[in-house]
Amino acid sequence: MNTLNHIAIIMDGNGRWAKSHNLPRTMGHKKGVEKVREIAIYANKLGIKCLTLYAFSTENWKRPEKEVNYLMSLPKVFFKSYLKEIMANNIKITMIGDMKDIPLEAKNIFKEAIKATSKNTGMVLNFAMNYGGQREIVRAAKKYAQDYKDGKIKNLNEKTFNNYLYTKDLPELDLMIRTSAEERISNFLLYQVAYSELIFMDTYWPNFKKEDLDKAIEIYMKRNRRFGAIDENKSN
Numbered sequence: 385m386n387t388l389n390h391i392a393i394i395m396d397g398n399g400r401w402a403k404s405h406n407l408p409r410t411m412g413h414k415k416g417v418e419k420v421r422e423i424a425i426y427a428n429k430l431g432i433k434c435l436t437l438y439a440f441s442t443e444n445w446k447r448p449e450k451e452v453n454y455l456m457s458l459p460k461v462f463f464k465s466y467l468k469e470i471m472a473n474n475i476k477i478t479m480i481g482d483m484k485d486i487p488l489e490a491k492n493i494f495k496e497a498i499k500a501t502s503k504n505t506g507m508v509l510n511f512a513m514n515y516g517g518q519r520e521i522v523r524a525a526k527k528y529a530q531d532y533k534d535g536k537i538k539n540l541n542e543k544t545f546n547n548y549l550y551t552k553d554l555p556e557l558d559l560m561i562r563t564s565a566e567e568r569i570s571n572f573l574l575y576q577v578a579y580s581e582l583i584f585m586d587t588y589w590p591n592f593k594k595e596d597l598d599k600a601i602e603i604y605m606k607r608n609r610r611f612g613a614i615d616e617n618k619s620n
């Protein structure tokens with residue numbers, strides 16, 4: 385059995401789901417928000433320690449302004465509807481990404497939710513907002529270089545570098561799931577994904593069900609994680 389502490393999901397396919405229902409793309413995002421609630425509460429019940437959700441990438445600003453504005457209004461919709469339930473389920477909210485470009489209202493809503501849930505001891509529900517893996521690494525490298533120059537760190541290695549990433553306080557990433565059948569990472573958790581298991585699922589995010597998470601976990605549990613070593617119980 386593999387241990388499973390941290391799952392990340394690239395929630396993709398909202399637009400195509402909407403299109404397949406003759407709805408505007410925004411309706412796909414709306415439905416996607418409801419799925420965030422359902423899957424987060426379920427993952428917490430399963431005992432997952434951390435769930436990181438890709439909500440908005442540093443590349444998503446390329447979309448039409450109307451869609452970007454709609455996406456930036458969703459944190460308010462989400463926390464207004466579900467913060468009570470999140471509290472009742474003992475879930476702790478955190479956030480990773482480049483905060484500076486996020487509109488003030490969304491930023492404040494997040495800050496409130498982070499503060500309100502800061503003492504909760506259940507699953508960490510970590511939102512990646514205006515997140516880009518390359519930006520995270522460059523940001524970390526800048527701080528790392530400065531701290532080295534200032535004599536604050538002596539040893540430059542993977543372990544000390546890890547402390548400069550947004551995810552420094554989170555468990556190691558075990559499993560990354562992408563919905564919508566696209567098979568790419570799209571700049572998500574590039575450093576952290578080094579030895580994660582990857583599962584690509586043929587389901588648009590608005591159609592994603594608890595059973596799909598069960599299925600992904602079942603597949604993950606059967607994977608033989610070697611981390612570059614060899615499996616000494618087998619003869620090959």
Ligand code: IPE
Binds near residue numbers: 439
């Ligand atoms: C994922 O769904 C949500 C975000 C990227 C914010 P998409 O909006 O990318 O949906 P598709 O890929 O166009 O179907």
Ligand code: IPE
Binds near residue numbers: 394395396444566570
């Ligand atoms: C990745 O999905 C970003 C999020 C899910 C937030 P995209 O739809 O933006 O990725 P690409 O463009 O298909 O790679």
Ligand code: MG
Binds near residue numbers: 396397398
């Ligand atoms: Mg997409």
